[in-house]
Amino acid sequence: MKKVVLIAAGILTMTGAFAQKSQIRSAKNYLGEKNFDKARAAIEQAINDESKDDPYAWYVRGTIFLAMQQEPANNDKDYYFEAGKSFKKAVELKSDYEKEDMNRKLYSVALYSFNNGIGAYNAQNYDKAYANFSNVVEIHDLEAGKRFTGKEWINFDTVSRQARLYQGYSAYYGNKYDEALPVLEQLKNDPVVSSPNVYLMIADIYDSKKDEGKLLSTLAEGRKAYPNEKVLLNRELNVYISTKRTEELVNKLQEAIKQNPTDANLLFTLGIAYDNMANPKNGDNDLPKPANYGELFSKAEETYLNTLKMEDKADYNYNLGALYFNRAVMLNDQMNAITGTSGEDLKKYDALKVERDQWFDKALPYFEKTVSTMEPNASTLKGDDKKTYQAALIAAKEIYARQNKMDKAGEYKKKLEAVN
Numbered sequence: 001m002k003k004v005v006l007i008a009a010g011i012l013t014m015t016g017a018f019a020q021k022s023q024i025r026s027a028k029n030y031l032g033e034k035n036f037d038k039a040r041a042a043i044e045q046a047i048n049d050e051s052k053d054d055p056y057a058w059y060v061r062g063t064i065f066l067a068m069q070q071e072p073a074n075n076d077k078d079y080y081f082e083a084g085k086s087f088k089k090a091v092e093l094k095s096d097y098e099k100e101d102m103n104r105k106l107y108s109v110a111l112y113s114f115n116n117g118i119g120a121y122n123a124q125n126y127d128k129a130y131a132n133f134s135n136v137v138e139i140h141d142l143e144a145g146k147r148f149t150g151k152e153w154i155n156f157d158t159v160s161r162q163a164r165l166y167q168g169y170s171a172y173y174g175n176k177y178d179e180a181l182p183v184l185e186q187l188k189n190d191p192v193v194s195s196p197n198v199y200l201m202i203a204d205i206y207d208s209k210k211d212e213g214k215l216l217s218t219l220a221e222g223r224k225a226y227p228n229e230k231v232l233l234n235r236e237l238n239v240y241i242s243t244k245r246t247e248e249l250v251n252k253l254q255e256a257i258k259q260n261p262t263d264a265n266l267l268f269t270l271g272i273a274y275d276n277m278a279n280p281k282n283g284d285n286d287l288p289k290p291a292n293y294g295e296l297f298s299k300a301e302e303t304y305l306n307t308l309k310m311e312d313k314a315d316y317n318y319n320l321g322a323l324y325f326n327r328a329v330m331l332n333d334q335m336n337a338i339t340g341t342s343g344e345d346l347k348k349y350d351a352l353k354v355e356r357d358q359w360f361d362k363a364l365p366y367f368e369k370t371v372s373t374m375e376p377n378a379s380t381l382k383g384d385d386k387k388t389y390q391a392a393l394i395a396a397k398e399i400y401a402r403q404n405k406m407d408k409a410g411e412y413k414k415k416l417e418a419v420n
Contacts, residue, residue, distance in 0.1 A: 043057065
């Protein structure tokens with residue numbers, strides 16, 4: 001009797017396995033008929049029982065969901081996510097199972113994820129965007145990144161790198177800094193997708209974590225990678241100024257200039273440091289001038305002039321013009337603060353007006369030079385370059401109006417309207 005029982009148990013086991021295989025076959029048959037509801041029901045029954053460790057079952061499940069996604073009526077569905085989960089499970093169970101076809105299907109899933117990620121990102125749905133871009137990266141990096149190699153997958157490599165970039169951006173803009181940081185740290189070392197913006201995001205995260213050391217080292221690294229990016233330079237300068245470490249910054253720059261005496265950009269940076277110390281700000285708001293304003297102003301002026309002797313560039317001219325312009329504005333504020341009408345008050349007002357106009361006049365040639373240098377490329381200017389050009393036009397227009405040269409003011413107004 002004992003042997004009979006054992007044989008009966010064996011027969012029951014075989015019957016169960018046969019039933020599961022039957023469910024998989026049924027799922028495939030229903031798929032062929034595009035009866036997706038019955039196909040899903042059959043395959044779910046299979047993987048919820050003995051076939052949960054069968055790569056074939058997961059392969060079929062993924063194929064069903066991918067076929068559902070490809071139906072035009074399902075464009076707004078996320079069936080591709082379930083397809084991807086199934087294919088990844090099949091790969092986990094048996095790496096080489098239907099490898100060529102599996103890879104093509106995984107790539108299709110990745111493209112669905114990427115395109116839907118872009119849509120979500122543009123709609124500022126950063127959680128959904130992050131999930132989609134993460135899915136692309138996860139698929140590409142299967143088996144330690146060795147699954148999709150060779151010339152045939154070069155496009156996938158490009159898609160994956162872009163996905164990783166947007167993955168980091170999505171986490172950052174979604175305020176998921178802990179998820180964003182490792183992605184962004186990886187991106188800054190990828191020459192294909194790295195950018196100054198990546199360094200700025202990393203800096204912001206370290207700033208939020210109150211990690212001043214990492215904040216400054218990130219900005220220093222970013223400036224080394226992108227020495228001409230003013231946005232990185234200004235961010236670094238602001239950190240030193242806000243932490244009252246301006247002397248340290250100046251000392252660092254002076255030491256660097258000693259080692260690289262012909263580097264105009266380093267000298268320009270030193271000029272900006274003195275300029276920002278002389279004209280401190282909190283965001284866009286002016287702060288009170290320091291007690292040693294005159295000394296700092298003179299150092300900024302001298303450094304900018306020496307920079308221009310080395311190299312005559314538009315932004316170098318603009319900064320010197322702005323230094324003079326800001327001094328004129330400071331004097332104008334002092335004039336407006338005079339409310340009395342006594343002889344002494346009027347005398348002081350007139351003296352300030354003369355000095356103010358002298359600084360405006362001194363600023364004008366540098367704004368004119370900025371405009372004439374950048375004007376040939378005005379229609380293609382972007383970012384900081386466009387802002388510099390616009391600011392130079394605005395400043396020159398205002399000075400011409402103060403000089404009662406309305407024809408010149410009108411000329412610069414037209415140029416401003418054209419670039420706007």
